[in-house]
Amino acid sequence: MLSRPRSTIAEIARVFATLSLGLAVTVASSVTAFAQSVPVVRDAEIEALVRDYARPIFRAAGLANDGIDIVLVNDSSFNAFVTGRRLFINTGALMMAETPNEIIGVIAHEAGHIAGGHQQKLRDQLERAKTMAIIATLLGAGAMVAGATTNSRGLAGAGMGVAAGGGEMAQRSILAYQRTEETTADRSAITYLNATGQSGMGMLKTFARFQSALSLSGTQVDPYRISHPMPQERIANLEVLVKQSPNVGKVDPPALQQRHDMMRVKIAVYMEGQAAGSRLMRKMQGTLAGLYGDAQSTYLYGNIAAALAKTNALIKAQPRNAYFQELRGDILMKANNPKDAAEAYVRAVSLDPARSGLLPVSLGQALMAIGTPDSLKKAVAQINNGLGRDKENSIGYRYLAQAYGELGDIPGAELATAEGHFYSGNYKDAKIFAMRAQQQMKRGEPRWIRAQDIINYKSSGKI
Numbered sequence: 004m005l006s007r008p009r010s011t012i013a014e015i016a017r018v019f020a021t022l023s024l025g026l027a028v029t030v031a032s033s034v035t036a037f038a039q040s041v042p043v044v045r046d047a048e049i050e051a052l053v054r055d056y057a058r059p060i061f062r063a064a065g066l067a068n069d070g071i072d073i074v075l076v077n078d079s080s081f082n083a084f085v086t087g088r089r090l091f092i093n094t095g096a097l098m099m100a101e102t103p104n105e106i107i108g109v110i111a112h113e114a115g116h117i118a119g120g121h122q123q124k125l126r127d128q129l130e131r132a133k134t135m136a137i138i139a140t141l142l143g144a145g146a147m148v149a150g151a152t153t154n155s156r157g158l159a160g161a162g163m164g165v166a167a168g169g170g171e172m173a174q175r176s177i178l179a180y181q182r183t184e185e186t187t188a189d190r191s192a193i194t195y196l197n198a199t200g201q202s203g204m205g206m207l208k209t210f211a212r213f214q215s216a217l218s219l220s221g222t223q224v225d226p227y228r229i230s231h232p233m234p235q236e237r238i239a240n241l242e243v244l245v246k247q248s249p250n251v252g253k254v255d256p257p258a259l260q261q262r263h264d265m266m267r268v269k270i271a272v273y274m275e276g277q278a279a280g281s282r283l284m285r286k287m288q289g290t291l292a293g294l295y296g297d298a299q300s301t302y303l304y305g306n307i308a309a310a311l312a313k314t315n316a317l318i319k320a321q322p323r324n325a326y327f328q329e330l331r332g333d334i335l336m337k338a339n340n341p342k343d344a345a346e347a348y349v350r351a352v353s354l355d356p357a358r359s360g361l362l363p364v365s366l367g368q369a370l371m372a373i374g375t376p377d378s379l380k381k382a383v384a385q386i387n388n389g390l391g392r393d394k395e396n397s398i399g400y401r402y403l404a405q406a407y408g409e410l411g412d413i414p415g416a417e418l419a420t421a422e423g424h425f426y427s428g429n430y431k432d433a434k435i436f437a438m439r440a441q442q443q444m445k446r447g448e449p450r451w452i453r454a455q456d457i458i459n460y461k462s463s464g465k466i
């Protein structure tokens with residue numbers, strides 16, 4: 004499930020952002036706002052799909068063993084960027100892309116930046132970020148003044164001229180600065196797409212969209228456009244490369260396109276609201292993705308019994324789809340039926356090809372809700388299982404602490420709380436809880452040692 008209905012995701016988010024970004028912040032919408040918080044969203048289905056998009060590309064780029072994490076950002080604008088060993092992608096970008104190929108192309112371009120070591124040049128990057136912040140301000144100012152001129156001429160009109168002129172100048176200097184890196188990343192992207200037998204048309208389509216004047220209209224400017232200036236010449240060069248490729252006419256496999264459609268409709272329904280969900284569903288009418296969106300929308304905004312019936316129909320159509328089982332579990336939790344929810348989550352966990360750490364945590368929550376001593380013990384095992392796969396899921400530690408608490412294991416609860424704070428980047432509280440946990444533990448036992456690790460941790464800003 005996606006973040007909205009439970010409090011989980013947005014909370015993980017803020018924290019997660021502070022973890023490792025530090026100075027390595029690169030391209031972002033308004034750079035200052037970005038540095039403070041990136042609203043990360045977690046979702047087993049979407050994470051698995053984007054990883055499936057990225058895996059062959061990373062392999063072709065020689066990055067397969069670099070352990071690059073993919074992080075979804077809850078933001079409806081188009082953006083994708085790399086910091087350190089994390090690739091960030093906005094949900095807005097995933098929703099705007101009509102085909103997997105469009106996203107794969109953007110990932111290929113970003114992989115080109117990683118493989119080219121472009122992110123290592125920290126000082127350059129910071130310089131760039133500063134300039135981009137100025138640009139963002141200028142673009143914002145330009146849009147505001149443009150609004151004013153519709154009612155009056157004179158001063159406001161003059162102001163717009165000044166703002167636009169300044170923007171152009173700054174933009175020209177950015178273009179010169181970035182040209183080499185962007186050209187390199189474009190060429191690398193084509194190499195990776197060719198090596199994996201995929202077309203560059205999606206990348207071209209995406210970039211051409213940013214090149215068009217249209218993306219400058221309105222009040223919202225997509226961050227990707229600001230960080231990736233698309234001069235006509237660059238698009239033209241890219242077009243030549245794309246069309247030379249023997250893969251130019253290749254399209255995504257239908258099964259992948261279907262997963263992509265299901266992802267888009269999920270983002271629309273959960274993140275953009277009921278109306279946006281309905282709009283997209285109308286375009287997908289009669290398809291499995293359309294029915295999926297309908298079931299999710301019914302779960303979030305409608306009738307639980309109807310949502311369950313619709314989800315059961317989906318499961319009938321694709322019995323081995325882990326995320327349909329997950330949705331069934333979510334619905335049954337909302338219906339206050341944790342026993343059946345747990346059964347659905349058990350199936351979701353066993354069917355999930357990506358072995359997401361999120362699903363065992365959902366199963367653990369259902370087992371906690373059953374509330375017997377036996378199910379609480381099982382809950383602890385499942386949540387630990389999930390955290391073993393995904394130790395940065397700081398919300399998981401909250402449930403773990405609660406389960407330990409209900410079992411009367413207070414030091415266990417304190418240590419889980421310490422871990423949650425630790426992976427949230429909140430080292431001060433992590434140490435406080437680790438010390439409290441230690442007071443009730445035997446010196447030298449494994450849990451005591453883990454608590455000691457947290458106490459000894461020197462925060463360098465990176466984990």
Ligand SMILES: [Zn+2]
Binds near residue numbers: 112116185188231
């Ligand atoms: Zn780029």
